[in-house]
Amino acid sequence: MCGCATDAEDQTVSAPGLDNIEVDLLIQALQRRHGYDFSQYAPASLKRRVQQLTEQLDCKTISGLIERVMHEPELLPNILEGLTVPASDMFRDPTMFRGLREQVFPLLASYPQINIWQAGCAHGQEVYSLVILLEEAGLYERTQIFATDLSDRALQQAQDGIYPAREAQQWSRNYQASGGTRSLADYYSARYNLLKVDQHLRRNVTFAKHNLVSDSVFCEAHLILCRNVMIYFSNPLQNRVLSLFRDSLVRGGFLCLGLRESLEYASSAGEFTPFAEQLRIYRLAIHQERKLA
Structure with missing residues (x-):
């Protein structure tokens, strides 16, 4: 018996599933209708989020979601939030924040002015965590x-700085584990099961829209944090974003990734040196020049 498949069998084996075709069409619709390119996001996680979004928005199929994307522009914020997963915590991975406090900040202290880029800031919890550490470090x-x-x-919620009070105890534990010197409650007010971050902490923070997929260098940074964002990107997009960070950092600047992320297989890996690799803190090689776009 011949081991070769017939043409019909070949088509059955190689043809993509209907839901994969629908996801591809959704990506095209978002790009052509609204200008957002998700084509280089990791396919498996993107497909999962599209399916979840389809259910959340009461669409029977992904094709039904595509129709709404095309004809209901007011739905776009829901779509973007569902696909980008803007979630975080105060002092998430406290050992990393302790590493910033004890190892990175003493080196940043030598600069008369410090610029920090928090890329993919989500709802702002990590931004305020960073501010508190900087405040306590003087x-x-x-x-x-x-x-x-x-x-x-997500940016609006980050600017508002209002979060569910049920998170306070865990956030306080994270803060203490990161080396906090006060009580976290000193930095927020609580009311109606909500806590609001002291707005004085926002005084040196600029919230702005930026697309890592398509936008270019916009500042010269001494420290960049982009944590738990690139795990959703394909390898080519990860390399593109790392090149953007390289070109944004001053010589000897620091890059901080999520604990599940690594530079190990990135094409830009040779341009960074591990500073505290277990904490995913890297340093741009001293010889590296920043390239303005």
Whole structure:
């Protein structure tokens, strides 16, 4: 018996599933209708989020979601939030924040002005965590933080700085584990099961929309944090974003990734040196020049 498949069998084996075709069409619709390119996001996680979004928006099929994307522009904030997963916590991975406090900040202290870029800031919890650490280190007055995200809705919540009070106990534990010197409650007010971050902490923070997929260098940074964002990107997009970070950092500047992320297989890996690799903190090679776009 011949081991070769017939043409019909070949088509059955190689043809993509209907839902994969629908996801591809959704990506095209978002790009052509609204200008957002998700084509280089990791396919498996993107497909999962598209399916979840389809259910959340009461669409029977992904094709039904595509129709709404095309004809209901007011739905775009929901779509972007569903696809970009803007989620975080205060002092998430406290050992990393302790590493910033004890190892990175003493080196940043030598600069008269410090620029920090928090890329993919989501709802802002990590931005305020960083501000609190800088405040306690005596560095915040000469620091400017640029907090960026793709989602307007996420940026608005980050600017408001209002979060569920149920998170307070865990956040306080994270804060203490990161080396906090006060009580976290000193930095927020609580009311109606919500907590609001002291707005004075926002004084040196600029929230702005920025698309890591398509936008270019916009500041010269001494420290860039982009944590738990690139795990959703394909390898080519990860390399593109790392090149953007390389070109944005001053010589000897620091890059901080999420604990599940690594530079190990990136084409830009040779341009960074591990500073605290277990904490995913890297340093741009001293010889590296910043390239303006």
